[in-house]
Amino acid sequence: MDAAGASIRIAPSLLAADFARLAEEIRDVEDGGADWLHVDVMDGHFVPNLTVGPAVVASLHRVARRPLDVHLMIDDPWRYADAFVEAGAAVLSLHLEVARARPRDAQSLLRRLREAGVRTGMALNPDQDIRGIEPFLAELDLVLVMSVFAGFGGQRFLPEVLEKVGVLRGELDFRGDVEMDGGIGLDTIGPAAAAGVNVFVAGTSVFGAADRGARIAELRARAVAARS
Numbered sequence: 282m283d284a285a286g287a288s289i290r291i292a293p294s295l296l297a298a299d300f301a302r303l304a305e306e307i308r309d310v311e312d313g314g315a316d317w318l319h320v321d322v323m324d325g326h327f328v329p330n331l332t333v334g335p336a337v338v339a340s341l342h343r344v345a346r347r348p349l350d351v352h353l354m355i356d357d358p359w360r361y362a363d364a365f366v367e368a369g370a371a372v373l374s375l376h377l378e379v380a381r382a383r384p385r386d387a388q389s390l391l392r393r394l395r396e397a398g399v400r401t402g403m404a405l406n407p408d409q410d411i412r413g414i415e416p417f418l419a420e421l422d423l424v425l426v427m428s429v430f431a432g433f434g435g436q437r438f439l440p441e442v443l444e445k446v447g448v449l450r451g452e453l454d455f456r457g458d459v460e461m462d463g464g465i466g467l468d469t470i471g472p473a474a475a476a477g478v479n480v481f482v483a484g485t486s487v488f489g490a491a492d493r494g495a496r497i498a499e500l501r502a503r504a505v506a507a508r509s
């Protein structure tokens with residue numbers, strides 16, 4: 282599949298959901314047309330925030346009907362990757378900032394994840410050069426371009442990151458999924474789609490809407506319109 286043909290997916294970020302009612306929140310966005318469910322895992326070290334671990338992901342997996350897209354914002358993905366695979370992650374993304382410190386180990390982890398049937402991803406913060414991802418590209422099914430600095434929901438979209446998607450789709454000729462995360466909403470999804478993004482994480486925009494299904498449909502419509 283070429284980049285332009287990669288299918289559009291809307292992935293609501295559960296970080297913006299009501300954590301006391303996660304099963305209902307999941308059902309609501311699944312009924313509303315969500316393609317993937319984005320789960321933000323933070324360790325209080327790689328980012329200054331703490332969220333959920335493998336036990337919660339396993340519980341989510343029991344109620345979810347859509348694939349769990351797990352974004353690891355943690356310093357030691359090697360220690361926890363197997364637990365997230367067992368918990369039912371369909372997509373597992375680690376950060377370039379940690380992979381770069383142990384490139385050989387990162388490549389072997391990615392290979393091992395693929396062998397386990399998991400879709401591999403690598404995320405990078407707005408201050409990271411996209412070319413840093415090159416040594417890992419052959420092992421990646423997905424590249425997650427952060428459009429805010431990882432750590433918190435509800436931040437403002439940084440349009441300067443769109444240029445990286447052009448490099449990824451052009452110079453680096455990446456044909457897999459390109460995901461964007463942070464500040465995606467009705468005004469920013471179009472430019473992201475036009476740049477070559479096909480998987481859109483949206484926390485505040487989806488869970489903050491009174492009608493989540495209508496919001497997901499509108500986001501999708503704008504992404505489709507921007508690509509054609």
Ligand code: DX5
Binds near residue numbers: 431436486
């Ligand atoms: C930020 C997380 C995002 C966050 C996005 O560190 O990776 O997934 O939930 O939230 P919004 O869509 O509100 O910017």
Ligand code: ZN
Binds near residue numbers: 319320462482
């Ligand atoms: Zn995320």
